[in-house]
Amino acid sequence: MPTTQPEQPPSRVGIRTCVACRQEAGKRALVRIVRGAEGAARVDMTGRAPGRGAYLHRDPACIENARRKRAVERSLHATVGSDLWTQLSS
Numbered sequence: 122m123p124t125t126q127p128e129q130p131p132s133r134v135g136i137r138t139c140v141a142c143r144q145e146a147g148k149r150a151l152v153r154i155v156r157g158a159e160g161a162a163r164v165d166m167t168g169r170a171p172g173r174g175a176y177l178h179r180d181p182a183c184i185e186n187a188r189r190k191r192a193v194e195r196s197l198h199a200t201v202g203s204d205l206w207t208q209l210s211s
């Protein structure tokens with residue numbers, strides 16, 4: 122029988138799902154948002170801050186989509202201030 126499906130690699134290191142469009146992407150295409158200690162979401166510039174993280178495409182459409190759907194709030198159970206969106210769209 123034909124095997125058209127390529128085998129899944131055993132490791133999916135570096136692949137994350139964008140919380141806005143639910144598409145998978147490599148970490149480099151995404152921006153990481155973490156839940157800070159005080160329950161407020163913030164952009165993780167280093168990509169390795171401790172804590173729960175959500176990923177979002179570096180794409181204005183996904184950023185806007187996430188903002189409208191409150192996808193980051195729901196994913197992280199964190200509060201998202203308007204300054205976060207300002208930072209993401211700059």
Ligand SMILES: [Zn+2]
Binds near residue numbers: 139142143144177178
């Ligand atoms: Zn996306």
